[in-house]
Amino acid sequence: MKFLLVCLWLVAAMLSTEAHAAERSPGGMSGSGAAEARIVAVKKIDARMLDLTVGSPAMGMPIPVRVILPKSWKEKPKATFPVLYMLHGGDDDYTSWTRETDVEALSRKSDVLIVMPDAGKAGYYSDWHAGGPRWETFHTTELVRLMEKKYRARPSRAVVGLSMGGFGALNYAARHRGMFRYAAAMSSYVDLNDPGVRLAIGFGSDRDGVDIGKVWGDPVKDYDVWQAHNPAAMPRSFRGTRVHLSVGSGAPGPLDQGRSLDVVLASVVGEAGLPEQNKRFASALRSVGVKTTTHLYTPGTHSWPYWQNELHAIWPTVMRSIR
Template structure:
């Protein structure tokens, strides 16, 4: 599989001069001053040492080095990734008829985590394992880093920059197809940061996914509140936010190429679902969480605008903008149940 489409992938910029760095510092200061909240921190859970056997290598040398069986249908993989320069985990839920049909190939749903979490998020916080056990498609949950933003980072043009998009698209997808008999019928759903990642992956790789879903995800990275949240989440995780896409002033093309609302025409042929609450505590909130309220508040308006832009571009899109609800797992669990029948139908076509 290829890297991002040539007309959306900007050329790398050379390492900035001292004058450029002086411009970056005040820009960061302004964004950090505007940031009123960081993205929710969810404690990752460690896994025990996995078991072999190793897997055949990917197209660029990526390979599954360890497999740990967690249950009859759940596996934790360790992938040696050239794109990331290290090993990373991926969780897989097998279809209910996987063993019964050893030569059959199955559709696959990719689930993407949010900021400050890891690949265990969906099975830890939702009943996706139960849903998957009754379905005939694979569910794959790759690690996305504490704040990886599902991107190959600009990172001042450093040769060892993180390459999350390459890891997921060019390494994980082919390995899952070879080792776990996935076919080319794919869906991708993410929450929060993962919602932005799901939309960007579908737009930057047209035709790769039949379905893309975003639960409480940013749909317009030019929005001031969204930029502030991105900056704050990176700072919360202890790194310079400029490393991801540079600054909007100095790398405008790079920011645009990771902005879903700027790529609506590239979503044709992909069915889209969007959801967001208004930030006010709703029926599923068990406590008063100010951060979860702040993070969700700007999302309904940009979600609505993005959905309208998709419709103008001829994209089939459904929306669920609920009158009350915060940036929290009970709403994402509910949304997963809402879309599951449609995802199953789309993948089975």
């Protein structure tokens, strides 16, 4: 069975290119103390949506960020707003949530600032052990401060991510305790010690031209670094944050109809190894007093139709959490 699971993860990595198509101000984080990030360009997409180009000292290059403004942004020029950060999956970018879901329409009646930063196709939401890039510093220090300074963001935050972005949401919530009131991970790996996860991220990173050793170092020699970025190793760090975990069984269903066979296969395999580790993680969180909800559903594959439904399902809770 273990051998079969490993094989499934390998197939998923090869076929997944389309499937992945605090109540305090942040500070004291790794790499903090650098010069402030700044907005170097703004492109208006529509009345509420903007694409920002952010000059990031941590990254040493400009990074795109998509923003959806609150409904009363113009009517309340002095108001501040709660913030929802939405993190994309691997082999994708900052446009994914608005490209694949109706989040702009969904948020039309919500006075919330939505921030969707780019994170690289295989950035792993981390400051790399090798010295760069520094995605974590950009997202959790520079960007948070910039949104507060330029877009009237309130220090009342939630974070939602899928796949690699779900890992990022959990990683950030644990490593920066108190930064987020709510963290949701959809179809995400949650335990870097899981053999299937290590195989999948290693193989996937090689495919994307990334040496995973540069991200967190050697899994043995730099064990502490790996565990410091492993949500499953830090259940107590989620105290004070409400956590939601959702994952499908891997079985295809009506929402997969009309998709090509290779894409469905990748979506099936990409999800199949996730339910058990999410169940274990949820149990560990509850055992230390973290308020945790789960949605383990069947059918359900590693694909956008299911994540769209999940976004609608959790939206009321997300909004209540950051009022």
